[in-house]
Structures are given as C-alpha cells and as structure tokens.
Amino acid sequence: MLVIETAALSKRYPRVTALDELDMNVGEGVTGLVGANGAGKSTLIKILLGLVPSTSGAAHVLGFDVATEGALIRSRVGYMPEHDCLPADASASDLVVHLGQMSGLPYPAARERASDVLRHVGLAEERYRPIGGYSTGMKQRVKLAQALVHDPRLVLLDEPTNGLDPSSRDDMLSLVRRIGTEFGIAVLVTSHLLGELERISDHVVVVEAGRLLRSSATTDFTHATGLLLVEVQGRADAGRLLGQALVDAGLRARPVGGMVEVEVRDEATYDVVRDLTAELGLGLVRMQERHHRIEDVFREGGAGSVQPV
Amino acid sequence: MSSPSDASRTPRPAGVIHDIGYRPYAGPRVDGRAVAWSLFATGLRNCYGLGRSGRSKVLPMILLALMLLPALILVGVLVQAKELLGLDEHIVPYSVYPITTQLLISVFVAAQAPALISRDLRFGTITLYLARPGSRTTYVLVRMASLTVATFVLIGSPLLLLYVGGLLADLPPGRETGRFLAALFGAMLLAACLAGLSAIISAVTTRRGLAVAAVIVVLVVSYTVVATVQGIDFETGDDGVGDVAGLFSPYTLVHGVQVFLFDSPTGTPTPPSGAVMSVLYPAATAIMIVGSVGAMLWRYRKVTA
Numbered sequence: 001m002l003v004i005e006t007a008a009l010s011k012r013y014p015r016v017t018a019l020d021e022l023d024m025n026v027g028e029g030v031t032g033l034v035g036a037n038g039a040g041k042s043t044l045i046k047i048l049l050g051l052v053p054s055t056s057g058a059a060h061v062l063g064f065d066v067a068t069e070g071a072l073i074r075s076r077v078g079y080m081p082e083h084d085c086l087p088a089d090a091s092a093s094d095l096v097v098h099l100g101q102m103s104g105l106p107y108p109a110a111r112e113r114a115s116d117v118l119r120h121v122g123l124a125e126e127r128y129r130p131i132g133g134y135s136t137g138m139k140q141r142v143k144l145a146q147a148l149v150h151d152p153r154l155v156l157l158d159e160p161t162n163g164l165d166p167s168s169r170d171d172m173l174s175l176v177r178r179i180g181t182e183f184g185i186a187v188l189v190t191s192h193l194l195g196e197l198e199r200i201s202d203h204v205v206v207v208e209a210g211r212l213l214r215s216s217a218t219t220d221f222t223h224a225t226g227l228l229l230v231e232v233q234g235r236a237d238a239g240r241l242l243g244q245a246l247v248d249a250g251l252r253a254r255p256v257g258g259m260v261e262v263e264v265r266d267e268a269t270y271d272v273v274r275d276l277t278a279e280l281g282l283g284l285v286r287m288q289e290r291h292h293r294i295e296d297v298f299r300e301g302g303a304g305s306v307q308p309v
Numbered sequence: 310m311s312s313p314s315d316a317s318r319t320p321r322p323a324g325v326i327h328d329i330g331y332r333p334y335a336g337p338r339v340d341g342r343a344v345a346w347s348l349f350a351t352g353l354r355n356c357y358g359l360g361r362s363g364r365s366k367v368l369p370m371i372l373l374a375l376m377l378l379p380a381l382i383l384v385g386v387l388v389q390a391k392e393l394l395g396l397d398e399h400i401v402p403y404s405v406y407p408i409t410t411q412l413l414i415s416v417f418v419a420a421q422a423p424a425l426i427s428r429d430l431r432f433g434t435i436t437l438y439l440a441r442p443g444s445r446t447t448y449v450l451v452r453m454a455s456l457t458v459a460t461f462v463l464i465g466s467p468l469l470l471l472y473v474g475g476l477l478a479d480l481p482p483g484r485e486t487g488r489f490l491a492a493l494f495g496a497m498l499l500a501a502c503l504a505g506l507s508a509i510i511s512a513v514t515t516r517r518g519l520a521v522a523a524v525i526v527v528l529v530v531s532y533t534v535v536a537t538v539q540g541i542d543f544e545t546g547d548d549g550v551g552d553v554a555g556l557f558s559p560y561t562l563v564h565g566v567q568v569f570l571f572d573s574p575t576g577t578p579t580p581p582s583g584a585v586m587s588v589l590y591p592a593a594t595a596i597m598i599v600g601s602v603g604a605m606l607w608r609y610r611k612v613t614a
Binding site for chain 1: 334337338340360365428438440
C-alpha cells in the first residue's frame with residue numbers, strides 16, 4: 001500500500017522554487033529521502049502534513065488529500081522536526097503525555113503510551129528531569145518519542161541524526177530501522193548523509209532542486225557492479241604489478257587506492273587472478289565483489305553538492 | 310545493521326532489545342473539542358504552577374494569597390466591628406477592589422502570560438502543536454482563554470470572599486448579590502482585557518524576560534499615568550480630561566464600564582460621566598478585547614511550522 005503519493009507537486013515562493021513538479025510514491029517500510037540542504041525536503045514534509053499549501057499539483061497521505069484533510073492526516077502521522085522544539089522547563093515525561101493528549105489520546109492512555117515510547121527510545125529515569133539539562137542525543141530521543149506517542153501509521157522524521165555524535169547516530173539509526181520493521185510504522189526519513197540511509201532504508205528517494213532525481217529500492221542502488229576488487233601484498237608496487245599482468249592477459253583492470261579493480265568477464269576471471277598472483281610471487285589478501293554505494297549514483301549523476309559520508 | 314535491506318527486511322523477533330516489544334494502540338481517541346479542553350485545562354493549571362516545577366508555583370500562589378489577605382481582613386473588621394463603626398456596606402466595594410490590588414494583578418499577568426505564550430514560540434514548541442490535529446486558531450483562542458480564566462480566578466476569588474463575608478455579617482443579601490454579580494462581570498471583562506493585552510505583548514516579544522518587563526511597564530505605567538492625570542484633573546476642577554484619561558488603563562476602563570452599567574460605587578477621583586463617555590467606555594473595552602484576539606490570530610498566521 002502506498003502511504004504517500006504526490007503528483008506534479010509544486011511549491012513556489014516569490015524568489016525560489018522549493019518543489020518542481022514532484023512525482024513521488026512512498027510505500028510501507030523505511031523510505032529515505034535524500035537531498036542537499038535546500039533541496040526541498042522540509043518543504044515537502046510540511047506540505048504532506050497539510051501545514052503549508054502547495055502551489056499546484058496534488059498529494060495524498062494515507063489516502064487523505066493534504067489540501068483538504070490536513071487534520072485527519074495529522075492525527076495519524078507523527079512528525080519529528082529538524083530544529084529544536086522542546087521547552088527547557090518541562091520534563092520529557094510531562095511533555096510527551098501532554099502532546100499525546102493533543103493528538104487525541106485520553107489522559108490515562110496518553111500516560112501509558114508516553115511511558116512506553118520513552119522506554120522504546122531509551123530514556124530511563126532522566127525523563128523526569130527538565131529537558132533543559134539534556135544532551136543533544138537525549139533531546140532527539142524525546143523528539144522521536146513525541147512523534148510516536150499516538151501510535152501513528154506513518155512518521156516523518158526530518159534529519160533525525162542532526163548534531164549527533166557517531167555512537168548516538170548509530171543508536172538513532174537502528175531505532176529508526178526498528179520503527180519501520182518491528183513497530184510496523186511506515187517511516188519517511190530525510191538526511192543529507194547518504195551512507196545513513198543506505199543502511200536503514202528499504203527504498204531511497206533522491207530529490208534535487210525540488211525534482212525527483214531517482215526513486216528505487218536500496219538494493220538497486222547497491223547492486224553488484226560486475227567488478228572484482230583484488231588486494232595483494234608482498235612488494236611495494238604489488239598492486240601495480242598485478243594490474244599490468246592482468247591487462248597483459250587481456251582483462252580490463254585499473255588500480256584503486258593500492259588495490260586492483262578487475263572487470264569480471266566469466267568464471268575463469270577468478271582463476272586468472274589467482275594464477276597471475278601466484279606467478280608474480282605475491283600474497284593474495286582478498287578478492288571481493290564490488291558493490292555500488294548510493295553515493296556513486298550522485299557521482300555519476302553529477303549531483304556533487306550532496307555530501308557523502 | 311551494516312548490511313542493507315536483505316538481512317533487516319525480515320522483521321526480527323520483538324523483545325530483542327527491550328523486555329516487551331512495541332504495542333500498538335487500539336483504544337479510543339477523543340475528538341477536537343476534548344483535545345481543546347485538555348489544552349485549556351493544562352494551560353490554566355500551568356498558570357498557577359500546577360504541573361510545572363516547584364519553583365514556578367511560588368509566585369502565583371503568593372500573589373493569590375496576597376490578593377485574598379486584604380479581603381480577609383476587611384471581612385474580619387466588618388464582622389467584628391459592624392455595630393461599633395456603624396457599617397451597612399463593605400468598607401471597600403467589590404468594584405473598587407481590583408483597582409486597589411492592581412499591582413498584584415499586573416504582576417500575575419506579567420509573569421504568567423509569557424510563561425504560557427512566549428514559551429511555545431521561544432522554544433519552537435508551537436511546531437509540535439501545529440503538527441497535531443488542532444488548528445492554529447483553536448490553539449490561539451484556547452491559550453488566551455486559559456490566561457483569561459486564570460486571571461479571572463485571581464481577581465474573582467477575593468470578591469467571593471468579600472461576598473460570603475458580607476452575608477455572614479448580615480448585609481442585605483439582595484443588594485449584595487446584585488453588586489457581587491456585577492463585580493464578577495467586571496472581573497471577567499478586566500481579566501479578558503489584561504489577558505489579551507499581555508498575550509499580544511508576549512507573542513510579539515517572544516523572549517520571556519523581555520515580555521515580563523514589557524507587560525509590567527505597559528500595565529503599571531499606564532495605570533500610574535492615568536491615576537496621576539485623574540488626580541490632577543480632580544484638583545483643578547474636573548473638566549473632563551480625567552474621563553478621557555481613564556480610557557487608557559484597563560483597570561480604570563473596566564471600572565468605568567461598571568460605573569455606567571451597574572451604577573457601582575466608584576473608586577477613582579474622576580468617575581466618567583455623560584452620554585459620550587457612556588458609549589466610549591464600553592466601546593473601548595470591546596475594542597481592546599476583540600482587537601487583542603484579532604492581533605493574536607494575525608500574529609500566529611505568520612508563525613511557520
């Protein structure tokens with residue numbers, strides 16, 4: 001089932017075009033929305049929540065029209081904003097209970113749900129202290145908890161890893177992954193860091209300057225490339241020697257950072273590599289199928305403004 | 310989690326990371342009216358520091374106690390010394406009590422309006438409200454209602470104490486009830502004016518400390534200036550300047566409305582009189598209340614999510 005559909009969705013401000021005829025479909029599971037800062041990701045999310053009207057085109061979230069059924073959408077969708085949005089003087093527990101009520105939960109249910117989601121995001125006793133004293137990682141967890149408190153069908157997470165140190169970033173990413181898989185809630189997560197989305201998304205949507213650049217399953221981005229990466233050792237110029245020998249044997253090979261990248265022609269290629277290495281008296285450290293990373297798509301597409309991990 | 314999709318697409322058994330897995334919510338959900346009510350109730354409680362830190366309870370509770378204290382003393386004097394002093398009505402009339410205690414009321418709204426209004430704008434919490442089903446308009450109106458009712462409770466509770474005390478002291482019940490209800494109506498108007506004015510100041514300044522100072526300055530300075538002008542006017546023969554001046558402070562304004570509508574005892578040196586003033590005072594009150602609501606709605610229209 002599609003949770004988000006947009007058709008020729010455009011948003012123009014007097015001086016900038018944030019979204020330009022965007023056609024996009026998002027299904028269940030975790031979908032990554034990649035784009036440089038200013039590519040229109042946050043604008044898209046606000047339109048999907050029915051908070052900002054689009055200039056033209058249509059969009060449906062969970063089957064509801066964003067232009068006319070915003071309130072219905074917002075009662076079924078959780079939103080984690082990119083920027084700071086937490087009052088310093090309230091405790092995480094009180095805030096999440098209150099916001100649960102604001103999403104239509106009766107008070108006893110809001111309390112129970114708040115305590116549940118705070119546990120899921122990993123906030124223990126500190127939930128009773130004022131948020132003002134929290135670390136950035138803890139604040140991000142509270143922001144995620146308030147997006148989940150009313151058990152939404154879909155969560156929109158705007159840059160959830162923003163400002164986190166590497167280990168909190170890993171925690172946050174695996175949490176996002178769990179929301180999409182274990183919790184059974186559809187996730188649209190934005191980031192300008194590709195490596196992150198590669199790890200957690202089932203599907204990746206790439207936008208640039210308000211247009212759809214590419215939309216496909218993560219596996220399509222990272223499919224095998226038909227290239228073999230070979231690492232040898234034994235001499236200082238081992239890689240160069242092997243490369244030369246492979247080219248002499250009629251294979252296409254090029255050096256890649258001390259290793260050799262060989263084009264796999266058929267099953268025999270592996271034997272050739274092994275034999276040549278042995279002939280040269282080198283040690284074969286590894287042979288590895290080369291996979292694409294999403295960032296290669298950008299390198300090929302020339303969208304150099306996107307910052308790879 | 311380093312290997313993409315393949316491994317992670319099959320759901321892992323729930324309960325690996327925590328004792329119990331995620332539990333979906335299948336229970337009842339309430340409608341928009343109930344949501345608005347709970348926003349109102351939370352806001353009202355927060356105005357008295359309930360549901361907030363212990364420190365934020367101190368000021369509103371002290372102010373409430375200080376508001377009640379004079380009323381308690383007045384009632385005590387009335388009950389004990391009614392015969393001795395030959396009293397047949399309250400020493401301080403209901404309609405004058407809010408003017409007498411205007412400083413306390415001003416401090417209350419100056420402290421609580423920014424806590425309720427500026428906070429959400431300052432910290433960006435408004436985004437979290439806007440991303441929920443309730444509308445912008447509902448949010449603004451409910452926030453103002455919380456502040457108005459909280460202020461009304463502060464102004465109205467000593468009046469209630471006076472009323473009950475008056476009945477205990479055998480003041481004529483019919484006359485007292487009439488005056489008390491008129492004063493409660495006045496308290497409602499005053500609360501709406503003060504809440505509206507302080508809400509819009511808080512929404513514009515957004516910085517809490519600045520908003521507190523701004524509200525104090527506007528309310529206290531305007532009252533002091535008005536009272537001074539009226540005093541001078543009274544000394545120099547009451548030529549109408551004091552009547553006009555009374556329009557410029559919520560306290561004297563609402564007091565004037567009460568004088569016209571209910572013929573309440575007056576507490577200002579130059580009570581408004583004449584047909585023009587009898588129209589101007591209620592009109593100015595209505596403009597202040599409706600105008601502040603309108604200004605708030607306009608202010609929040611520009612708040613981006």
